[in-house]
Amino acid sequence: MSVVTDRSLDILIDEVVLGLASEADVARLEALAAQDPDVAARVEQARRRFAPLDDTAEELPVPAGLWDRIARALDAPQDDAARPARDNTVVDLATMRRHLNRWRVGASAAIAASLVLAGLLGWTMTRSVDPLVVAVLQDESGAVIALVESNADNTTSVTLLERPGVPPDQVMQVWTKPDDDGLPVSLGLLPTARSSVLMVDGLPAPHSDQLYEITFEPAGGSPTNLPTGPILGKGLAKEPVS
Numbered sequence: 001m002s003v004v005t006d007r008s009l010d011i012l013i014d015e016v017v018l019g020l021a022s023e024a025d026v027a028r029l030e031a032l033a034a035q036d037p038d039v040a041a042r043v044e045q046a047r048r049r050f051a052p053l054d055d056t057a058e059e060l061p062v063p064a065g066l067w068d069r070i071a072r073a074l075d076a077p078q079d080d081a082a083r084p085a086r087d088n089t090v091v092d093l094a095t096m097r098r099h100l101n102r103w104r105v106g107a108s109a110a111i112a113a114s115l116v117l118a119g120l121l122g123w124t125m126t127r128s129v130d131p132l133v134v135a136v137l138q139d140e141s142g143a144v145i146a147l148v149e150s151n152a153d154n155t156t157s158v159t160l161l162e163r164p165g166v167p168p169d170q171v172m173q174v175w176t177k178p179d180d181d182g183l184p185v186s187l188g189l190l191p192t193a194r195s196s197v198l199m200v201d202g203l204p205a206p207h208s209d210q211l212y213e214i215t216f217e218p219a220g221g222s223p224t225n226l227p228t229g230p231i232l233g234k235g236l237a238k239e240p241v242s
Contacts (some may be wrong), residue, residue: 009039017046048241049130131157132205133202134240135212137233145233146214148174156187156198158214163193164232168215175227177211178204184227190214210237 009032015021016029033040131149139145145164151157158174166172172190177183188198213234215227222228 007142009042013039013046014045014050017043017050024205086153130240132239133208133210133237135210135235135237137212137214137235138229139233148212148235148237150176150210150212150237152201152205154203154206156206157195158190158198159195160190160193166192166217169219170229171219171221171229172232173217173221173229174198174216175211175213175215178206180181180209180211184211184213186221186225189217189221206237208237208239211235212237 010023012025012029016026021029028083030037033043107187132152133150135148135150136144137146137148143162145160145162147159147161148156149159156174156176164172171192174187174190175184176187178185185200187200188196190196211234213227214232215222216229216232217227218229
């Protein structure tokens with residue numbers, strides 16, 4: 001019989017709240033919550049903790065009918081005259097459709113992995129210190145590339161959700177705008193493709209709707225102490241629901 005530790009229970013709760021758990025795990029957690037008010041309270045706390053992801057990340061649904069169009073393209077007959085010469089190998093369309101289904105699952109798994117990384121690294125591992133604000137940074141296509149958590153003392157945790165392609169001789173630099181009408185302020189440099197905790201003294205406490213962004217800058221940082229390079233991702237901060 002498996003033993004439920006606080007650590008494994010926390011992970012189970014996070015996976016259920018994020019929609020990543022199996023039906024069996026969801027039923028298991030519901031049974032635990034029904035029997036134990038403390039578990040039910042922890043589930044509700046997790047829902048509040050992950051709320052900023054829904055509030056700040058724009059939903060980008062897959063175009064309607066995409067999977068059906070791909071499946072039809074696999075089944076559609078081709079013009080022999082327009083088809084390049086090839087050997088007589090028989091293509092098993094059923095196998096290709098199974099690969100397509102696995103590709104669908106893989107795409108969903110990649111999104112799920114990003115959410116798990118944001119959830120488990122950004123909150124579960126640091127739940128002893130709740131951030132004052134949270135910002136989900138998105139690139140120009142709307143893809144989520146980083147999670148920013150900032151505390152009252154302006155200790156800022158930046159968790160990259162994918163490995164960015166940093167141009168040669170450039171670095172990633174993190175910025176924020178404490179004053180909507182003021183200039184961006186550098187929070188520091190990020191090591192290539194790694195997450196970091198940054199600290200800047202003298203800034204006011206972060207607030208809701210405060211802008212955060214990451215840009216590509218020359219090695220050593222921006223020469224003007226203002227953003228000069230392309231923007232990797234940006235987003236507005238939200239206060240976690242208490």
